[in-house]
Amino acid sequence: QHGGELEPFGREDTAQELTEQSVHESNAMVDQLERAEVAEEKRSVFRALTRLRGAAITSYDGIARSQTGNIDEYNKVHSWRAAHPVRHLAEEEADVSKWAFPSQADI
Numbered sequence: 001q002h003g004g005e006l007e008p009f010g011r012e013d014t015a016q017e018l019t020e021q022s023v024h025e026s027n028a029m030v031d032q033l034e035r036a037e038v039a040e041e042k043r044s045v046f047r048a049l050t051r052l053r054g055a056a057i058t059s060y061d062g063i064a065r066s067q068t069g070n071i072d073e074y075n076k077v078h079s080w081r082a083a084h085p086v087r088h089l090a091e092e093e094a095d096v097s098k099w100a101f102p103s104q105a106d107i
Contacts, residue, residue, distance in 0.1 A: 093099055
């Protein structure tokens with residue numbers, strides 16, 4: 001150029017394109033960070049819930065074993081049949097001579 005004039009660097013439309021691209025890339029970066037954070041939160045919650053589930057199952061199993069042990073212990077000490085005698089009709093009628101051949105029977 002003549003007279004010591006400097007040639008302008010870039011054009012206004014180039015500056016606008018670079019600004020728009022910067023905004024787009026920054027937005028994409030923030031969106032990616034947000035997706036990464038959501039993925040980490042889901043992973044962390046899933047792990048915690050899995051551990052909680054395991055603890056709950058273990059606790060439930062312990063309660064179930066304890067309860068069945070209590071039932072076994074109760075049944076060793078208590079006998080329903082001893083507390084509630086069963087009267088069998090066949091035993092009551094075991095003396096056949098009384099009911100099959102009564103002395104007062106009409107022959």
